[in-house]
Amino acid sequence: MSKRALCMGINNYPGTHMDLHGCVNDANDWAAELAGRGFAVSKLIDSQATKAAMVSAIQSLIGSAVSGDVVVITYSGHGTYVPDTNGDEIDGLDEALCPYDLQTGGGALVDDEINTLFSARKAGVRLLLISDSCHSGTVTRAAAADPDADNAPAPRFMPMGNWLPAEKLPQGISGQPLTTVPVISGVSPFVGALSRMMGDLLLAGCKEGPNNFSYDASIAGRPCGAFTYYALKALRRLPANATYAQWHAAITPGSLPSASYPQTPQIYGSQDARNRQIFS
Template sequence: MSKKALCIGINDYPGTANDLKGCVNDANDWSAELGKRGFTVAKMLDGQATKAAMISAIRDLISTAHNGDTLLFTYSGHGTWVPDSSGDEPDGRDEALCPYDIGTKGPLLDDEIGILFRSAGTGVRILLISDSCHSGSVIRGREDDLDVGKTRARFMPLSDWMPKDELPPAGAAAPRVVSGIRRTGGDLLLAGCKDTEYSYDTSFQGRPNGAFTYYALKTLRELKPANYDAWFNAIRQYLPSSRLTQTPQIMGSATARRFAVFA
């Protein structure tokens, strides 16, 4: 059984006014932590993370995985959406990740991610950790480490990458969190926020990071061997908070949520 990870972090979005600061740090931090936990890790940072390269890297990992293998994908960058053309989305939108070349190649749609993930063989476990997207309102978690005045939503407005003549009418609801994972079996999604929320790019003790990534890694390092539900509950001690109004989400079967973390 092998454990492999792909960590993607994109700060630089050429041709837009939406560059971020913490995403490359996120990818580097995930890579370092997962390496300590027995994963073989590949990284894609900024210009390496074109749409074609992301698809190719995900496909290669999945196509070479075998029964009992664990695949982990982390994404830190902008999220966005496009009008749904296939009729499979209740909200009328396809959610998407934003590759480095979104301005010329467009986003990576949840439908495309779903096709890739569904090609995994029997017994291959997939975990997607997505620190991107949308905004909420509950006030509670601790903010001891958080720097003041450094937050920015990780959402890419359509007007910043889509041609004007293709823009949909304004006023629809915010898109759901991108997943594409199977709802049964051993697959899991950990996401930085609710369907209607933003995940935030911010700063902790002078260093840029995504809020969800920072607290996910902080709690992971503090936990004794635990399952995904316990890890998720630990993250929720910090998010949402008064300045970080995002509510982390976990998606997967009850059985998968009780698996030991990264086992």
Template sequence: MAKRALCIGINDYPGTDSDLSGCVNDARDWSATLQAQGFAVTTLLDAEATRDAMVGAIGALVRDAKAGDTIVFTYSGHGTWVEDEDGDEPDGRDEALCPYDITRAGPLLDDDIRILFDRRAAGVRLLLISDSCHSGSVTRGDDADLDPGGPRPRYLPPQAWMQPGTLPAAPRAGAMNLIGGMRRTGGDLLLAGCRDEEYSWDTGFGGRPNGAFTYYALKTLKQDRPETYDAWHAAIRRYLPSTRLPQEPQIFGTRSARRMRIFE
């Protein structure tokens, strides 16, 4: 059984005035953690993470996997959306990841990712960890580790990267779907930094930039040593949401997948 991973972290978004600070650290931290668990890891950082490079790397991750293999894809960067053109989104918009060259090449849509993920061989387990996107509020949790200063949302509004006159219409009410291609049976799991209507926050801990979700996910993994994904998610929820970090981490997958041993 092979274990392979792709870790993407993008701080630099040329032409948008919306740079982040913790995403490259996130990707490096996930990479180190996964390598320690026996994964062969590929990373794409900042200018390496063009849209074409992201498509190619996700495609290779999927193409080379065989039945019984586990693949992990982590993404830290901005999320965005465009108007849905094929009618498959109840809220009228396609959610997307933001590559380094989004102002030139455009976003990587959930529809595009669905096509790539659907090419997997049967029996390949997929874990997707997304530390990006959308807004809400709640006051609880523990943010004592958080550095002073205001966190920044990992959301890139369409007007930040689209040309005037091409902006999409306002979304319709309804449930959003950040990432397509997750199978409803088997071992597929999505760990997300927030609800679809919330933001994931880019901030700092001990003078080092990180995404809040990534920081607490890795802190609890080391500190609590949870055995299953459900237990890991519950540990993260002790810290998030909090007063200064109003994001509610999510876990999606079958009951059996959520009860699997982590990274196996």
């Protein structure tokens, strides 16, 4: 059995006015933790994490894994939506991850694309996804961060209006871009790529749906994701034989949600997968 991991963290989103602060630290923290637990780790940080590079890295990671291998993918960055083009979404929106070059040519990494990447894996590969981002918000453009509020928690959500041209935004009957769109699902794009039959698991930083966010935080003066910080803190206190369900229970409600970070981390996967020993 081999253990491989890919850790992605993106703070810088050129052209969007929506930079983050803690995502690179998250990726480095996950990478260090996983390396210490026997994983061969690769990272994509900021400008390395273009859409093409993310696709290539996931393909390589998935393609090289064989039955019995454990594969971990962590993502810290913005989540977003794109208008659905194949009619498989009730609300007309596809969930997506935001690469570094989201606004400068690469575009979003959509849930349908992630599903295709993951479906190529061999039977018996155990896949854990850790997503410190959110997929809940509006179409409208978000204002740039207040320069006097560096320590205020910021949602890791990228409104479509901050990166899609007006002609590609959802339109109303008048033909004008809509300012709001009802969001029905609002889940991580990793959710659609999960295979319960193959024992996949997702640890996500917040609930699905409107008004649920994963926060870019500052804890003890250091930028990070609130979920990543408390997930790693809980992990380090668990016994060696702890299960994923026990890990999740150690994060919430003990640490999150909190007054500063009102988010409730989620675990997705079969009961058998939840009861599996962590990283096994």
